[in-house]
Amino acid sequence: MVRFENVGLRYGMGTEVLKDISFSVEPQSFQFLTGPSGAGKTTLLRLILMSLKPTRGFISLFGQDASQLTKDDISAIRRRIGVVFQDFRLLDHLTTYENVALPLFVQGQEESTYRPQVVELLRWVGLGDHIHSYPPVLSGGEKQRAAIARALIVQPELLLADEPTGNVDPTLARRLLRLFMELNKSGTSVVIATHDLALMDQFEDARRFVLGDGRLHIYD
Amino acid sequence: MRVASCSAMDGCTSMTDASHREAPSAPTSDNRLKRSIQAFAQPRLTLIPADSTASRALVIVIAIMTFLATLTGGSAMLIYQASQNWNSAISREMTIQVKPQLGRDIEADVRKAADLARMPGFADVRIFSREESSRLLEPWLGAGLDLSELPVPRLIVLKIDPGGRPDLAALREQLSKQVPNAALDDHHIWLERLSTMSRALVVVAVIILLLVLLAMVLAVAFATRGAMAGSREIIDVLHFVGAPNRFIAAEFQRHFLKLGLRGGLIGGGFALVVFYLAGLLTAWWIASPEASQVEALFGRFALGALGYLTIIVLSAAIALLTAAMSRSVVLRRLRRMN
Numbered sequence: 361m362v363r364f365e366n367v368g369l370r371y372g373m374g375t376e377v378l379k380d381i382s383f384s385v386e387p388q389s390f391q392f393l394t395g396p397s398g399a400g401k402t403t404l405l406r407l408i409l410m411s412l413k414p415t416r417g418f419i420s421l422f423g424q425d426a427s428q429l430t431k432d433d434i435s436a437i438r439r440r441i442g443v444v445f446q447d448f449r450l451l452d453h454l455t456t457y458e459n460v461a462l463p464l465f466v467q468g469q470e471e472s473t474y475r476p477q478v479v480e481l482l483r484w485v486g487l488g489d490h491i492h493s494y495p496p497v498l499s500g501g502e503k504q505r506a507a508i509a510r511a512l513i514v515q516p517e518l519l520l521a522d523e524p525t526g527n528v529d530p531t532l533a534r535r536l537l538r539l540f541m542e543l544n545k546s547g548t549s550v551v552i553a554t555h556d557l558a559l560m561d562q563f564e565d566a567r568r569f570v571l572g573d574g575r576l577h578i579y580d
Numbered sequence: 581m582r583v584a585s586c587s588a589m590d591g592c593t594s595m596t597d598a599s600h601r602e603a604p605s606a607p608t609s610d611n612r613l614k615r616s617i618q619a620f621a622q623p624r625l626t627l628i629p630a631d632s633t634a635s636r637a638l639v640i641v642i643a644i645m646t647f648l649a650t651l652t653g654g655s656a657m658l659i660y661q662a663s664q665n666w667n668s669a670i671s672r673e674m675t676i677q678v679k680p681q682l683g684r685d686i687e688a689d690v691r692k693a694a695d696l697a698r699m700p701g702f703a704d705v706r707i708f709s710r711e712e713s714s715r716l717l718e719p720w721l722g723a724g725l726d727l728s729e730l731p732v733p734r735l736i737v738l739k740i741d742p743g744g745r746p747d748l749a750a751l752r753e754q755l756s757k758q759v760p761n762a763a764l765d766d767h768h769i770w771l772e773r774l775s776t777m778s779r780a781l782v783v784v785a786v787i788i789l790l791l792v793l794l795a796m797v798l799a800v801a802f803a804t805r806g807a808m809a810g811s812r813e814i815i816d817v818l819h820f821v822g823a824p825n826r827f828i829a830a831e832f833q834r835h836f837l838k839l840g841l842r843g844g845l846i847g848g849g850f851a852l853v854v855f856y857l858a859g860l861l862t863a864w865w866i867a868s869p870e871a872s873q874v875e876a877l878f879g880r881f882a883l884g885a886l887g888y889l890t891i892i893v894l895s896a897a898i899a900l901l902t903a904a905m906s907r908s909v910v911l912r913r914l915r916r917m918n
């Protein structure tokens with residue numbers, strides 16, 4: 361599904377922030393990406409999402425060479441990936457419902473076809489009472505759940521989550537993890553970037569990618 | 581997506597089915613048109629915030645530019661109409677001027693010239709009497725003067741048959757042989773001057789119109805860049821959820837089309853009102869004798885249905901130009917961002 365071979369990244373003429381990164385994400389797999397703050401977790405997720413280009417190495421996404429992808433190919437691949445950002449990235453002028461429905465709207469689907477599905481998902485993540493609320497009035501945890509719902513609504517083949525439990529209490533963090541595990545069971549590969557060891561300990565079967573000094577160590 | 585009767589807050593046993601949604605099938609051109617019309621008609625997500633200070637300012641700029649553009653366009657049409665009216669009025673008539681000459685009977689010369697002019701192609705030949713010819717001089721010499729001692733030329737007005745083509749060369753030849761003191765004036769010098777002047781005015785108006793449009797396009801380009809800078813986060817999110825550049829450009833295009841339509845409606849509407857009121861005012865003023873002379877010279881200050889239609893079309897074109905310009909700017913900048 362995702363394959364990195366000797367990937368390196370440097371910003372400008374600086375030193376490499378990621379060095380010889382090699383790993384693969386298999387279908388229906390679950391992995392935590394961890395490491396100290398500033399280790400490059402978010403950068404690695406951005407490479408998977410193709411919002412950054414590597415300075416060297418080979419990246420393959422869904423069987424396609426990332427360096428050969430056109431803009432339209434990249435858009436098509438991103439539609440197969442759900443992303444939960446550390447800072448939520450909800451659009452403040454859209455309601456919670458509209459934010460969650462955004463990926464379907466971008467795909468050109470009619471609202472009548474996805475409305476029940478979006479409402480159901482919002483209820484499921486506990487935001488049934490906030491369908492018409494705007495993000496500025498939501499709490500951190502509610503924003504986090506709305507961001508997760510937006511990532512899940514397209515039933516992605518791959519879910520990338522950057523510190524998805526960073527803004528919630530431990531109880532909610534456990535519940536959110538359970539949500540990701542359920543998603544994984546249904547066939548979605550999951551990559552969660554976190555430095556929350558307690559969270560990782562709750563799912564010991566998951567692979568762990570540990571970033572340190574720009575290098576990646578994998579613990580199966 | 582099938583969601584079990586549980587919630588993330590309370591735990592759950594199953595969440596989704598494994599089947600992934602299929603991509604929507606490629607639309608045919610008919611379906612695409614139908615969907616475009618439906619999409620425009622139905623309320624939809626507004627991804628670019630519509631109500632901002634910059635948007636309101638741009639609506640005002642577009643309204644002013646539309647007003648100036650339509651005013652210029654309407655004025656050009658008025659000038660063109662007036663020159664055409666004058667042109668056709670003059671070109672339907674000709675005059676034979678018979679100058680008094682010592683030793684010649686001017687009355688006989690006038691009759692002779694009129695007889696020569698009664699040929700196919702002329703619908704009417706009318707001799708201006710001595711009194712009528714004298715009255716033509718009143719504006720310059722004043723009324724109440726005895727002009728009988730002055731060598732006042734006599735005029736014969738020839739009305740051209742709408743379908744006829746009089747043989748002017750033959751008439752000129754006959755006049756020079758039989759009435760050498762008569763001259764045929766087909767007003768071609770006036771016509772040439774008039775058409776040159778009206779063409780020059782129309783060209784000037786078109787240049788002003790183009791400059792106004794250029795200024796508006798530049799204003800829209802800057803506004804689009806500003807809107808893009810202010811919507812950077814929105815663009816990022818749209819990219820991350822898989823929106824292609826053309827989708828984002830279409831959203832900006834839609835946003836600016838709405839602003840353009842609003843500005844065009846205000847500016848064009850105001851121009852329509854101005855022209856309508858100006859037409860009413862001149863119609864009221866035209867009742868006076870001085871105004872009648874001005875009307876005879878410059879025509880009526882009334883646009884007509886074609887003129888009003890031109891203003892409406894111009895306003896709509898400005899809205900479309902605004903949308904097209906914003907799309908072009910967005911696509912160019914997105915390519916750079918990528």
